[in-house]
Amino acid sequence: MTSLAQSAVVALGLVASAPVLSADAGIPARIRVLKGSRQGPPGVPPGLRDLEHQLSHTAYVRWEEARVLETTMEFKKPVMVSLPDGWQVVVTLLESRKDTATYEVLVPSTRTQSRLTIPKDKRIVQQVTPERGGDAYFVTIRPWP
Amino acid sequence: MKDCATYAPMIGARPGELTPDEEARLHEHLAGCDACQGRLADLEATGGMLVEALSRAASRRDFATFADEVMARIPANAWKPEGAPKGVLESLKAFFGRHRVLAIASALAPALAAAALYLFIDRPGMPAETALPGVEVASETLEPIVLDTSDGPIILMSDSDGT
Amino acid sequence: MEVDDLALVEKARSGDADAFRTLVVRYQRKVFAVALGIVKDPDLAWDVAQDAFVRVHQHLADFKGESAFSTWLFRIATHISIDAIRKERSSKKDDIDQVDEAALSEGASGILGTALGSNPQESVLRKELVEKMTAALAELPPAHRTILVLREVEGLSYEELSEQLGIPKGTVMSRLFHARKKMQALLQGYAGLSARPGRSTGREDAEP
Numbered sequence: 179m180t181s182l183a184q185s186a187v188v189a190l191g192l193v194a195s196a197p198v199l200s201a202d203a204g205i206p207a208r209i210r211v212l213k214g215s216r217q218g219p220p221g222v223p224p225g226l227r228d229l230e231h232q233l234s235h236t237a238y239v240r241w242e243e244a245r246v247l248e249t250t251m252e253f254k255k256p257v258m259v260s261l262p263d264g265w266q267v268v269v270t271l272l273e274s275r276k277d278t279a280t281y282e283v284l285v286p287s288t289r290t291q292s293r294l295t296i297p298k299d300k301r302i303v304q305q306v307t308p309e310r311g312g313d314a315y316f317v318t319i320r321p322w323p
Numbered sequence: 324m325k326d327c328a329t330y331a332p333m334i335g336a337r338p339g340e341l342t343p344d345e346e347a348r349l350h351e352h353l354a355g356c357d358a359c360q361g362r363l364a365d366l367e368a369t370g371g372m373l374v375e376a377l378s379r380a381a382s383r384r385d386f387a388t389f390a391d392e393v394m395a396r397i398p399a400n401a402w403k404p405e406g407a408p409k410g411v412l413e414s415l416k417a418f419f420g421r422h423r424v425l426a427i428a429s430a431l432a433p434a435l436a437a438a439a440l441y442l443f444i445d446r447p448g449m450p451a452e453t454a455l456p457g458v459e460v461a462s463e464t465l466e467p468i469v470l471d472t473s474d475g476p477i478i479l480m481s482d483s484d485g486t
Numbered sequence: 487m488e489v490d491d492l493a494l495v496e497k498a499r500s501g502d503a504d505a506f507r508t509l510v511v512r513y514q515r516k517v518f519a520v521a522l523g524i525v526k527d528p529d530l531a532w533d534v535a536q537d538a539f540v541r542v543h544q545h546l547a548d549f550k551g552e553s554a555f556s557t558w559l560f561r562i563a564t565h566i567s568i569d570a571i572r573k574e575r576s577s578k579k580d581d582i583d584q585v586d587e588a589a590l591s592e593g594a595s596g597i598l599g600t601a602l603g604s605n606p607q608e609s610v611l612r613k614e615l616v617e618k619m620t621a622a623l624a625e626l627p628p629a630h631r632t633i634l635v636l637r638e639v640e641g642l643s644y645e646e647l648s649e650q651l652g653i654p655k656g657t658v659m660s661r662l663f664h665a666r667k668k669m670q671a672l673l674q675g676y677a678g679l680s681a682r683p684g685r686s687t688g689r690e691d692a693e694p
Binding site for chain 1: 395398399400457458459460461462464465467470472473474475476477478479480482
């Protein structure tokens with residue numbers, strides 16, 4: 179883990195798992211919190227370039243990376259991701275097959291549950307706050323980053 | 324007695340709710356009216372039963388998740404960061420354990436949650452109405468819209484006012 | 487308790503979530519009980535009760551402390567409950583407020599009082615009737631349910647009832663009279679008691 183990512187983990191106060199000792203114990207993932215805005219100069223920061231094409235399909239034109247977490251997620255162990263507005267999103271690795279990982283994402287502030295299966299080379303982007311003032315927060319998960 | 328039409332509704336008044344004059348006349352009426360005495364007796368005998376009945380109903384119900392659910396309906400920016408709800412994980416798990424929220428393993432229940440609207444973009448050849456395997460979203464407050472792109476899905480959440 | 491409530495309200499107003507949560511837990515059952523009495527359906531009452539707390543939170547800034555917090559909370563809960571059943575219509579056409587000969591001629595005349603005995607709190611019949619009470623309440627028209635709940639569960643005075651329901655004091659009293667009369671008649675029915683002389687159903691004969 180880079181020191182930046184480590185301090186991000188600490189700053190987020192996450193329940194994150196310890197480094198993996200065996201392959202069965204968990205799957206590495208990069209979880210990012212993004213902010214999308216309808217206003218402002220359009221653009222995607224360097225850290226989000228890999229999502230640029232995906233994000234271009236939304237109505238949000240300006241993107242910021244609010245948080246980054248790199249961690250190895252153990253199966254069935256929830257990871258809490260804090261959003262800048264104070265709420266938390268709960269991400270849990272449920273299972274994995276050969277090249278796919280399945281996650282559960284809980285967003286209590288909107289009473290939303292999702293079950294997402296992501297292939298190794300793809301990314302999921304999920305909105306986790308309702309749009310307010312033209313802004314909304316998203317969470318993205320990438321297994322085996 | 325015609326007077327009962329006037330005095331029967333006064334039975335059950337609490338101290339101070341009748342004028343001294345009304346009280347005096349009520350007592351006088353009661354002294355000579357069996358029917359109204361009977362009404363008073365019934366009222367005294369059944370007093371408190373309604374409260375007891377409703378309190379019992381409230382006691383029987385499990386309120387374990389009630390406060391969590393109320394708190395979950397209040398936007399997070401209402402609380403100062405140091406005043407934010409504690410024990411989030413426990414209350415989240417309690418909240419999502421409620422059977423009224425979609426169980427992850429089961430199929431979407433249309434009555435409970437807005438079914439996700441799946442839109443396919445960038446994937447030639449996929450019919451629009453086919454649900455994307457591996458993406459299940461349900462929300463009690465917002466409408467999920469899934470955009471499937473060649474890099475992976477984007478799940479948007481729409482307010483009912485269309486934003 | 488009241489001073490304690492105000493302290494919690496102050497904290498909640500300035501962003502303390504735990505303070506607000508404490509208020510919720512403190513009053514959740516009673517708010518539910520009020521809602522249940524008015525809306526009848528327990529699941530609806532649950533939602534209404536939650537709505538009340540959410541709305542209270544939205545208007546925390548407006549609460550000036552002129553009344554007790556609980557009074558304000560129950561007032562909001564009552565409004566939401568009444569709104570929730572606004573569509574419910576009474577199937578009977580009888581005038582809910584008119585006290586006339588017809589209204590006076592039926593109904594209890596001490597029968598329940600006698601049947602419940604000199605120590606009503608202890609009587610087995612009372613326990614049975616309490617069990618049936620919620621069902622009896624559900625059979626009353628909405629206006630009668632509401633005024634009984636406000637009077638007996640929230641303990642509102644004639645003046646408060648008059649203000650909250652927007653009816654004169656005289657109407658408050660006659661509506662309560664009607665509501666109680668109906669309730670008594672239903673309870674008599676559940677107890678197997680008859681209002682007519684000469685009909686004994688095996689329980690204490692109320693006629694001397």
